[in-house]
Amino acid sequence: IADIEAWPQLESVYVFCRNQAAHEQWANKVPKVKGVYTKIKPICKALQIDRENCDRAMISISFNGRDALFMYTQLLKEALLEIEDDDVKSIKDLVEYCRLQDDIDEGQITKVENEYRDHTPIWWYTAETFIYPMLNRGLRQMDVDIILKMGFFIRHLHQHITELHREQKGSMPTNFQVFRGQGLSMEDFEKMKKTKGGLMSFNNFLSTSRNREISFKNFARPAALNTNSVGILFIMNIDTAICTKSSTTFAEVSKVGYYKDKEEEILFSTHAIFRIDRIERIHDNHCDRLYEVNLTIVGNDNHELNTLTAHIRKDLGGRTGWSRLGFILIKL
Structure with a gap:
């Protein structure tokens, strides 16, 4: 363990043994050991939570409305949503692309190919397939191939959230809070501290x-145990009037996702914008790198943001559809 623990590509170690107490004595001294287990079910649960933590930490975040990436990603969303594709061809293109990759399970590819229309976009997004991690990676790395191949799914998922938002609008409170636990790299955490009072966008x-x-407990605290990250509990203050005015759509998805009643989940469409109100350290016996970050929804019609993106819209000229999308991807 001492040798492989130093490998930079090794993120976590899980020990499976017969004598938990004996192995915990040395395992507690090795930061990358996430736990010692004597049964398969708990280790599988731990792996599932840690995988979700990795996915959450990889979501793309832009800080400061004056950042070029921040502005262009807002326009990327608009361009993707206005394109209308042949869904049959789009699914075929995605499947063919996935079969050329060496890290996607063929069974999952076949399932998408044969059953895509049997389930809702939110079901696919929350299911254990390649859809979520691939989409996450594409938007985080601004991978043109992935964004183009998954453009139809981005539109379908946005439309599904928008439909549910309309249906649920009457039962939603005017103001409410939601929470999100995740890890942030040290670099992103420093950027966030410097942007306090400014804007941030979740680009997925x-x-x-x-x-x-x-x-x-499931996301912020475990993320803080990673020596390369900071555990963050986002507290998001939502004003439905601002969301409606700016077409920032969200929906309660616990009844329509792959996992029923999971986490009382609220899913926002891509590129939700918030103002960073407050960053405070959480005093915790388990870790000293835990922070609570208070955010307030701003919406994409914010005057400050519109002023900053105005000159980019001029550069777009009269471009529409694929031409507009191509121009933005080149800039990114």
């Missing part, structure tokens, strides 16, 4: 929960 679909405890 944003999973949040009404349940603070689950967000903290």
Whole structure:
């Protein structure tokens, strides 16, 4: 363990043994050992939570409205949503692309190929397939191939969230809070501290929960145990009037996702914008790199943001559809 623990590509170690107490004595001294287990079910649960933590930490975040990436990603969303494709061809193109990759399970590819229309976009997004991690990676790395191949799914998922938002609007409170626990790299954490009072954007679909405890215990605290990251509990203050005015759509998805009743989940469409109100350290016996970050939804019609993107819209000229999308991707 001492040798492989030093490998930079090794993120976590899980020990499976017969004598838990004996192995915990040395395992507690090795930071990358996440736990010692004597049964398969708990280790599988731990792996599932840690995998979700990795996915959450990889979501793309832009800080400061004056950052070029921040502005262009807002326009990328608009360009993707206005394109209308042949869905049959789009699914075929995605499947062919996936079969050329060496890290995607063929069974999952076949399932998408044969069953895509049998389930809702939110079901696919929350299911254990390649859809979520691939979309996450594409939007984080601004991978043109992935963005183009998954453009149809981005539109379908946005449309599904928008439909549910309309249906649920009457039952949603005017103001409410949601929570999100995740890890941030040291670099992104420093950027966030410097942007306090400014804007930040989550450049992917944003999973949040009404349940603070689950967000903290399952995601924020475990993320802080990684020596390369900071554990963050985002507390997001939502004003539905601002969301409606700026077409920032969200929906309660616990009844329509792959996992029923999971986390009391609220899913926001891509590129939700917030103002960073407050950053405070959480005093915790388990770790000293835990922070609570208070955010307030701003919406994409914010005057400051519109002023900053005005000159980019001029550069776009009269471009529409694929031409507009291509121009933005080149800039990114």
